[in-house]
Amino acid sequence: MGTRTNWSGNYTYDANKLAEPATLDELVEMVTSARAVKALGSRHSFNGIADSPGSQVSLAGLIEPPRLGDGTVTVSAATRYGELGQALIAEGRALHNLASLPHISVAGAVATATHGSGLRLGNLSSAVRALSILKADGELVDLDAGHPDFAGAVVGLGALGIVTELTLATEHSFDVWQTVFANLDWPTVTERFTEIMGAAYSVSLFTDWSEDGVQQVWVKSRDGAVTELFGRSPETVQRHPVGDNPGDFSTVQLGIPGPWNERLPHFRLEFTPSNGEEIQSEYLLPLDAAPAAIEAVRAVADRFRYLLLVCEIRTIAADHLWLSTAYERDSVALHFTWVRDQAAVEAALPALEAALAPFDPRPHWGKVSVMRPKHPRLGDFRALAERWDPRGLFRNAWLDRVLG
Ligand SMILES: Cc1cc2nc3c(=O)[nH]c(=O)nc-3n(C[C@H](O)[C@H](O)[C@H](O)COP(=O)(O)OP(=O)(O)OC[C@H]3O[C@@H](n4cnc5c(N)ncnc54)[C@H](O)[C@@H]3O)c2cc1C
Incomplete structure (x- = not known):
């Protein structure tokens, strides 16, 4: 067992070292002589996807x-x-x-x-x-x-x-105007879901799954500030989606226009994003299942709400990339930011995943889930990976579990 961890510290890499080649030739030499190796990005995944039984390699020097x-x-x-x-x-x-x-x-x-x-x-x-x-x-x-x-x-x-x-x-x-609205009740959210999510270029809902409904609606518009949502006025102070974290860590809200790269993310590059100490899970479902899936999660939420820091609901358009979680279906994503208690989160996930099961959930590849992914192109991808990497250089325990 190694000592290096992912960004949030909920996963310790097994890989015995992190190589940091300074040239492409060094990278080629490393890959061709390795027994097992895996590329490591910025370490923001919450599971063993970037781990290796040999070494990891960072391309930051290239x-x-x-x-x-x-x-x-x-x-x-x-x-x-x-x-x-x-x-x-x-x-x-x-x-x-x-x-x-x-x-x-x-x-x-x-x-x-x-x-x-x-x-x-x-x-x-x-x-x-x-x-x-x-x-x-x-x-x-x-x-x-x-x-x-x-x-x-x-x-x-x-x-x-x-x-x-x-x-x-x-x-x-392009410029983006970001405004935040407080408190949408559940009947409004479920009955007018597509209308709410289509209120601007990019819309996110944050909830703690309490009876109150959604606590924050983040609206990112390309056509001027959205100044009214179902009769509500926008918030007049900067908000953070998670607990008491400072609003200044969030990208600028209050309807003040700014360039796309300073408004489309929720969190600013110079600060810790989200909470820091946390675990994340996320499931993508067919967009038209959103109201029923939200009701299904509400029905079981009391079983895991004590572990939640916040939940975010987003939408994603369909694409044709085999392992995309939005492969050939417009999607709603139900995202859960948990406290950093791995055992408790893993114990709670079966209840959540059982509630989502009727909607054919696709777990986010970089987050924590306990279900076996049933992605439609997984078999094709397994064959592709075996053809590209016949000696299993890039395999790890996480891929063995997911690909079988
Ligand atoms: C605070 C926080 C907020 C997040 N918000 C979102 C969000 O809004 N939406 C969302 O969808 N996800 C979100 N995530 C999840 C995150 O985007 C994914 O886990 C993403 O994969 C992390 O990228 P990374 O560079 O850290 O990759 P890593 O976690 O380091 O690696 C992920 C995978 O990419 C592979 N990889 C990395 N570099 C290479 C390479 N050069 N060649 C081949 N493979 C490579 C690794 O082998 C591994 O399989 C969030 C995570 C955190 C911690």
Whole structure:
């Protein structure tokens, strides 16, 4: 057992060392001579997905400045969205969406189908137009959307090889106005769900699952500040979704416009995102199941509410990437931020997962779940991973459990 942990400290890596190559040649030498190796991003996953029975490798020493193309940007794998956003802003360009935090690496986020919210917005992986992957035999393969393995490789769980760079779609830079509204009761949330989530470019709901309903509605608009929601006025002080954490840690609200990269994430790059000491779980379900799924969780919430810091409800547009959690279905995501008590969370999850089971939940690859994923393309992905990595260099215990 090693001593290095993931970002939140709920998972200790087994890997005996973390290699940090300074050149691509060093990375190739390391991969071809290793017995087992796995790429490590910014360590923000909550499970063993980035672990290895051998060593881990960070590509942080290989970061080069982003290169703009025609409606695209090509970035080094370990680039964080925070720095990428700043580079794009300087060139008048934007990504379509971001996750709640800008601290994560592009390759790590793409590998797990990380997402933000938006009825018409695909996850961050859906912006990928090409990627370069270093295979176990030392070959560097460039894949674009025309390659037959592309759709299988993008959300790759780190199982095909080491991604060295990715090309993402960009658009003209845009401003976003963020406002927060307090207290929507459950009947309004469930009866008018799509209307609420479609009230602006990106909408998130935060709840503690109490009888009161949703405590905070975060509304991110591209068309001026949303000033009214079902008769409510926006909050007039900065809010944080989790407990007593300072509102200043959140991106600017109060309807003050700002560039996309400073409003689409919930948390600011220079502060700790979310709570810090925590565990996260998340399940993606068909969008049209949202009202019934919310009712199903409410019915069992008393069994785990004492472990919850907050829950976030978001929407994600469908895509065609094999292991995307929004693969071929518009989705609602039910996200749970728990206190950092691994045993208690794992003991509580079966009740939650049983409540969600009728809705065909797909667990987030980077978070904690106890169910066996029943993703429709898992079998195809297993075959792809075996073809790309026949000696199992990039396998680990987490992949063995998920892929079987
Ligand atoms: C506070 C917090 C907030 C979060 N908010 C969100 C959110 O809003 N939306 C959401 O969907 N998720 C969210 N997450 C989850 C997070 O986005 C994912 O776990 C993501 O994968 C983390 O990226 P990472 O760079 O830390 O990757 P890691 O956790 O280090 O690794 C994740 C996977 O990526 C692989 N990988 C990393 N780099 C490479 C590479 N170069 N080549 C091949 N494989 C690679 C690893 O092998 C592993 O399989 C949040 C997590 C935290 C801690």
